[in-house]
Amino acid sequence: MGKVRLENIRLYAFHGCLKEEGVIGSDYRVDLEVTADLEKASVTDQLADTVDYVTLHRIVQLEMDLRSHLLETVGARILDRIFKEVEGVSAAEVSISKINPPIGGDVQQVTVVLSKTR
Template identity: 50%
Template sequence: MGKIILENIKLFGFHGCIPEEKFLGSYYTVNIEVELDLYKASISDDLSKTIDYVYLFRIVKEEMAINSKLLEHLAYRIIQRIKKYRIDLVKKIKIKICKENPPLQSSVDRFCVILDDLN
């Protein structure tokens, strides 16, 4: 077993339930952890035996461009796209999405959602 991890993907998006979030937007940080068997890839040096981290980044970027009210929903969509891409390899996916400087009446650095998906 092994993991492919993308850490601290920084993107801008328009997610949230507050009206201002839909037109002002916010910065987000995304972390993805995909658990899979990396044995064949490690022996063969063949990209088709693993998950392309460039494609994982593209999935996150494309889904971040689609507005959601809830980060939970955004995380779910990203997980579903990753599973659709390589369901044959994926054992577990964990995603953490953080909204940086959320619009609250207090000083909060970030609001985060973590979603785990087991096949």
């Protein structure tokens, strides 16, 4: 078994419950870790035998582009799509952080972490 991590994916998106968040948008950070059997790929040196991180990145981008009120909803969509489209993934964890959230205080970011297993 092994892990593939995509760290500090930086995106601009329009999530949030406030109407203004859907218009103005915010900066986001996404971290993703998937667990899969990477032994075959370590021997064959073939992309087809591993989890393609380009595919994982594309999934994150596409799901972050779909506006939601809650980061929990976005995270669940990302995990569901990974398990639907990427064979061999046995577990995944996604962290979505909203940078400088509009909560009336000096907060660097808020983060939601979700995980799923097959």
